[in-house]
Amino acid sequence: MSTAVADVVVEDALPADEPGGRRANLAANLVQLARKPVFLLAGLYVLFVVVSAFRPKLFTAQDPYETHPEAAAQAPGVHHLFGTDIYGRDLWTRVLYGSPLTIKATLIALAIALVAGLGLGIVAGFFGGIVDAVLMRGIDVLLAIPGLLLALSIVTALGYGTVPVAVAVGVAIVPGFARTTRAEVLRVKTLPYVEAARAGGASWGRVLLRHILPNSWGPVAVLAVLDAGVAIIAIASLSFLGFGAAPPAAEWGTLIADGRNYLVTAWWLSLLPGLFVALLVLGLNHISKTLQELTR
Amino acid sequence: MIVDIKGLDVGYLRHRRVQPAVAGLDLTVAPAEVVAIVGESGSGKTTTANAIIGLLPANGRITAGSAVVDGIETAGANERTLRRLRGSVVGLIPQDPMVGLNPTKRVGAQIAEAVRLRGGSPDEVFEHLAEAGVPDPELRARQYPHELSGGLRQRVLIAIALAGKPKLIIADEPTSALDVTVQKRILDHLGGLVREQGISLLIITHDLAVAADRADRIVVMQNGRKIEEGDPATILGTPRETYTRRLIAAVPRLAPRFDVRDQKPPEPILTLTDVSKTFAVSDLRRGARGFNALDKVSVTVPRGQTHALVGESGCGKTTTLRIALGLETATSGSVKLDGDEIVGRSWNRLRPLRRKAQLVHQDPFATLDPKFTIAQSITEPLVSFRIGNRRTRLERARELLDQVALPASYLDRLPSELSGGQRQRVAIARALALRPDLIMLDEPVSALDVLVQEQILQLLADLQAALGLSYLFVSHDLGVVAELAHTVSVMSHGRVVEQGPVAEVFTDPKSAYTRELIDAIPGRRVADAV
Numbered sequence: 064m065s066t067a068v069a070d071v072v073v074e075d076a077l078p079a080d081e082p083g084g085r086r087a088n089l090a091a092n093l094v095q096l097a098r099k100p101v102f103l104l105a106g107l108y109v110l111f112v113v114v115s116a117f118r119p120k121l122f123t124a125q126d127p128y129e130t131h132p133e134a135a136a137q138a139p140g141v142h143h144l145f146g147t148d149i150y151g152r153d154l155w156t157r158v159l160y161g162s163p164l165t166i167k168a169t170l171i172a173l174a175i176a177l178v179a180g181l182g183l184g185i186v187a188g189f190f191g192g193i194v195d196a197v198l199m200r201g202i203d204v205l206l207a208i209p210g211l212l213l214a215l216s217i218v219t220a221l222g223y224g225t226v227p228v229a230v231a232v233g234v235a236i237v238p239g240f241a242r243t244t245r246a247e248v249l250r251v252k253t254l255p256y257v258e259a260a261r262a263g264g265a266s267w268g269r270v271l272l273r274h275i276l277p278n279s280w281g282p283v284a285v286l287a288v289l290d291a292g293v294a295i296i297a298i299a300s301l302s303f304l305g306f307g308a309a310p311p312a313a314e315w316g317t318l319i320a321d322g323r324n325y326l327v328t329a330w331w332l333s334l335l336p337g338l339f340v341a342l343l344v345l346g347l348n349h350i351s352k353t354l355q356e357l358t359r
Numbered sequence: 360m361i362v363d364i365k366g367l368d369v370g371y372l373r374h375r376r377v378q379p380a381v382a383g384l385d386l387t388v389a390p391a392e393v394v395a396i397v398g399e400s401g402s403g404k405t406t407t408a409n410a411i412i413g414l415l416p417a418n419g420r421i422t423a424g425s426a427v428v429d430g431i432e433t434a435g436a437n438e439r440t441l442r443r444l445r446g447s448v449v450g451l452i453p454q455d456p457m458v459g460l461n462p463t464k465r466v467g468a469q470i471a472e473a474v475r476l477r478g479g480s481p482d483e484v485f486e487h488l489a490e491a492g493v494p495d496p497e498l499r500a501r502q503y504p505h506e507l508s509g510g511l512r513q514r515v516l517i518a519i520a521l522a523g524k525p526k527l528i529i530a531d532e533p534t535s536a537l538d539v540t541v542q543k544r545i546l547d548h549l550g551g552l553v554r555e556q557g558i559s560l561l562i563i564t565h566d567l568a569v570a571a572d573r574a575d576r577i578v579v580m581q582n583g584r585k586i587e588e589g590d591p592a593t594i595l596g597t598p599r600e601t602y603t604r605r606l607i608a609a610v611p612r613l614a615p616r617f618d619v620r621d622q623k624p625p626e627p628i629l630t631l632t633d634v635s636k637t638f639a640v641s642d643l644r645r646g647a648r649g650f651n652a653l654d655k656v657s658v659t660v661p662r663g664q665t666h667a668l669v670g671e672s673g674c675g676k677t678t679t680l681r682i683a684l685g686l687e688t689a690t691s692g693s694v695k696l697d698g699d700e701i702v703g704r705s706w707n708r709l710r711p712l713r714r715k716a717q718l719v720h721q722d723p724f725a726t727l728d729p730k731f732t733i734a735q736s737i738t739e740p741l742v743s744f745r746i747g748n749r750r751t752r753l754e755r756a757r758e759l760l761d762q763v764a765l766p767a768s769y770l771d772r773l774p775s776e777l778s779g780g781q782r783q784r785v786a787i788a789r790a791l792a793l794r795p796d797l798i799m800l801d802e803p804v805s806a807l808d809v810l811v812q813e814q815i816l817q818l819l820a821d822l823q824a825a826l827g828l829s830y831l832f833v834s835h836d837l838g839v840v841a842e843l844a845h846t847v848s849v850m851s852h853g854r855v856v857e858q859g860p861v862a863e864v865f866t867d868p869k870s871a872y873t874r875e876l877i878d879a880i881p882g883r884r885v886a887d888a889v
Contacts, residue, residue: 085732088773255725262684263740263789264713273739277730 092357102353105346112343116166119159127152127160127313136329146331148321158336161313164302168229169294173287175233180240181276181283187241188248189271199245202238210235214297218306228306232297236290243286247279254278281358288351292344299340315340360427361527361559362388362411367424367434369403369410377420380406382583384424388527388559393550395562395570397606398580399808400779404563405454407580408529410434411561412449413441429526446476450520452530452549456512460504466515467500473522483522491518492548509672510541517549527559538671538835543879546573565808568610568881571595579603609813611838613880616820617845618862619664624846628797628829629660629683629716634692634702636678636853653678654853655692658831659846660797665823665830667844667861669837669876675853676833680799683831684718685709697796714744717790721802723782727774733760733785734770740792759788762825763818780811784818791822800832804839816842837880841865849873 096102115122131151139146145154187198205213214231221227251257252275260270301307302316310317315336322332364386370377381403388394396404409415411426413433421434429448433441445451453459461469470484488496491514504512513533520528530549550573553560564570570577571591579587579594579602587600598604636653653675660666668676681687683694685701694701697715704712717740720726727736737759738752747755757767763784774782783803790798800819804812820843822828834840840847840861847864849857849872857870868874 085771085773255720255722256728258686259718259720259726259786259789260728260739260743262686262713262718263793264710264743265739266743269743274728274730278728 099353101349105349108342108346112162113166115159116162123156123159125153125156127157128311139331145335148332157313157318158339161315161318164225165295165298165315168225168298169291171229172233172294173291176236176240177287180237181244183241184244185248188245202241206238211297211300214301218301223306228298228301232294236293239286240283244279244283247282248275251275251278285351285355288347288354292347295344360387361390361429363427365425367426368422369406370420370422372418372420377422380583384585386578388561390559391557393553393560393573393575395564395574396578396580397564397567397570399565399810402580403583404580405531408531408563412445412451446473446523448526450523450525450528452516452520452528452533454532456509456516459516460512462504466502466504470518470522473519477523487518487522490521513545529561531563539879540671540875567606572881605810609809611842613838613841613865615841615861615865619845619860620862625661625663627659628662628697629831630695631656631658631683632693633657634682634689636682637690652853656855658848660829660831662829663827664845665832665843667832667834667840667847668850669834669840669847670850671835674850676850677801680801680831680833684716684799714793715795716797716799717795718799719786719790719803722806723779723786726786727782729774732771732773736785737789737792759791763788779807780815783815797829800830802834819843837876
């Protein structure tokens, strides 16, 4: 075997008296992240939306279902941040109360995709051969069906609700996770430290859990953040198309769809909830991009 | 002067701070002169070369001084000026021939590109290939890089550099990725070409032996500064700096450290008898190795001593080691470790024997899990075999770090915070964790600088004396073998061509192949001067 290149530009070793190790690394990374203002903004916004999904009362004192016919279709102002709809309900409150289903379904969908995708990817990449071929052809079939179409048919079959929507969207994003994980496992599997662990007497299970999984994890985590945005759009699309909660319940997609009829007279009805969702997805994309740069 | 550098400062921007890499460097290269820059990694030698042709990485900054190349100032020059210099005035031979060529283009087309940029005719491609010492240029020009061996690729890279008819060629560690014999041939050839055509040559190397054999002038660099300069005879004969003296001392002497010619060999700990290995030809990944599988290899490692396997790339030495460790199965033959047969054992029945034999890999940058702290890496074999509890394992890790001369504060470091030599020490500590009798060393020092190399070899020798270890040592470098091994097997094309005590094989080689290997070792001038 030819020798490895002798002079790869290596950063010098840390002096012995400087702090090192995991904690110092984590601290350094956090400091680096904190220096990125756009990342901070995006992070705070995403955090705000997630908190509001579980505790909407923290950010609004009004009731999402209470109608005030005298205050119908008011433009955004100090009293009504996002304005009011044609029944006089506060739109800001309705947007906030509309997030639980989307956010919870997104989290469940991601959990499904992560578990199934990681599992399939690791098994396929690790065992290779026939197992790999069979699993990956299955994934190929899933990839061939457009995600939203697949989600639509699953929701039609299972009915509407947090869990069916989560399952529908989760299944649609499994292939991406499986592919990414498999590629990473294939790369990590051949590295000398895996062989070193084997030579040290470690069992395959241990090698898989302690070496291969943690080292394949990075790109998958980035993909998870990115796919959270995809899932949110998919769920909003489903409710926009009418597969949403029944009125009068608020839902991002339903809010946008309802406002369509009054676009000329009351533009804020569709635009502001739409912007709210778009910003959330943009924020998630930015976070995932920043994390990707950091792991590189 | 082709190159005239005055007071050059180069730094790298890291976390908004410029960390200096080269400081106040003065360097000149006259026409038709061969100059070598020698130093460890991190001494700023590659940075200097990159600054000359304006190929610094995106975060590199020239903060002071001037670098005039062929009358044109390159410090702070714009891309267009620099582009006119590259190729036609300065040719670069990159470090690693394995990645230096575009894998999707035929070799001929890549040389033609350089010819075209100069405005020459495409027929010159064959001429340059022949000049660079590539046999059968018409055939080679039609081939893709993956069809060529490392040595041939390096020659193609030389041909590309020559195609621009430059006045200066910069060779950045031109041969550190190659075998000694190939290295010698290529350096000889490059030296001859340069002298014939009156081209200046700037060699960047960490190996003083290589520099001393070819250069008219040697520049020694340390921590970004030039600390000594002069012709080889002066540098070798009367070095002023202690650092230079250490570099000279680190050049392998080929003087065997151990002489076991008249001793009765101790009991063997590992015996390989008539081991053969054939790789299935249909296997695409291993197909290329198919023809150099092992053919009736017999090797014995005496207890408490070191046996070395020497040979060029692809001679089967690493395969032998992997079979001896049970990571690869032999097609036929027997492997006995401490009296127990290994061949044919299943993984689970082999596992208990892992406690007797351990492995140290070649590449210190890939042998440690980047997510594991040093303590986790070292204690992993103990965890795998369920030895001791958390506290005793940590205790053992501390003891092991002490044995490999690393401070205990490194326990919760991550591998990325360690230098190459330190990582190799950690890898050795991990191999020692189970108190094995035999350690298999797969080119443990070939990826390290000469000075670090010497320290690691010393460490291995000390550990052997203190713990009574036996080593099976794989290397392509005879100088290193002489420092560490008692007995040696020289391998070529899957066969053992010569075997015996190092003192005997090296002083009185029986086979022509061994003689060729010994002649190829750089450092003649160093040996003569001292």
